[in-house]
Amino acid sequence: MTSSVGTPYALFPHRVLAIEAVAPQVYVLDLEKRFHFLPGQVVAVALPDDAHKPRLYSVAGSPRETRLRILFDVKADGWLTPRLARLKPGDHVQVSEPFGKFIGDDAPAWWIATGTGVAPFVSMTEAGLAHNKTLIHGARTLNKFYFASLFEQHLGDRYHRFCTTAQAPHVAHGRLTHWLESHPHLPLEIKYYLCGHADMVVEVRRILVEQKGIPYHNVLAEIYF
Structure with a gap:
């Protein structure tokens, strides 16, 4: 997860497809994919009707997949991540279009x-x-x-x-x-x-x-x- 942001990015509802614990307090969150992304880009994530600033997460999946995958660890003193960990399939989160310049290419x-x-x-x-x-x-x-x-x-x-x-x-x-x-x-x-x-x-x-x-x-x- 990168730093929090203000609200310059439009956020769109994305349905939760699955969530899996991959280690203690670490989760993979699968969301429906609404936008194309390049490998290495990030998205801003927030909960619906949440006044807190969105947080940025790197996309952890293939651009060819039909899902948007996020890897995150729960911050005990955080606002967003404990709530993300409690999401269930069918819930919704607010997600921006992918952006960023940390993009991989075919060079060594x-x-x-x-x-x-x-x-x-x-x-x-x-x-x-x-x-x-x-x-x-x-x-x-x-x-x-x-x-x-x-x-x-x-x-x-x-x-x-x-x-x-x-x-x-x-x-x-x-x-x-x-x-x-x-x-x-x-x-x-x-x-x-x-x-x-x-x-x-x-x-x-x-x-x-x-x-x-x-x-x-x-x-x-x-x-x-």
Whole structure:
């Protein structure tokens, strides 16, 4: 989820098709699809008759599907996410048309994410853009590597997972930032897509630009709050 917004975006009712818990307090919400989107774009989401500002969420699904999928985690002190988690099929939410410039393409790139920040890369993968990509995904616990089977299928050994509290087959123990710092040769000519919490995005951008010599304009970021 990116930051909240005011109301410059028109919101339209979307029917809930399904909701599934994929980890404790983490859900995938499937909505009817009313607008076309590009992989990596976001939508503003609010509840009907809600005076609170809409929140932005990356679309986590294929542009070819007939549904609009959102991955979100419940913020205990939040207004919107606890209510989203209680939705049932047939309910309605207010959703904007998709927008944003964090858009994937067919060029080689590295995707770097923490937690639910992997959502736009789900969309890019399901859009057929993963064949020349590397995904670096960090999480605190092993159950927070969302859509792991999708990435294993499409990325193979170009899918790298880092967990700060545990180790498992195909999952390294530690922080993805430490791995990036120790990596001897990062490609200089490709784009790096960063998606996750602000602290991670700032730190990874610093590593890429200041330590590894990646051109600043080759680092694209989407910050989650």
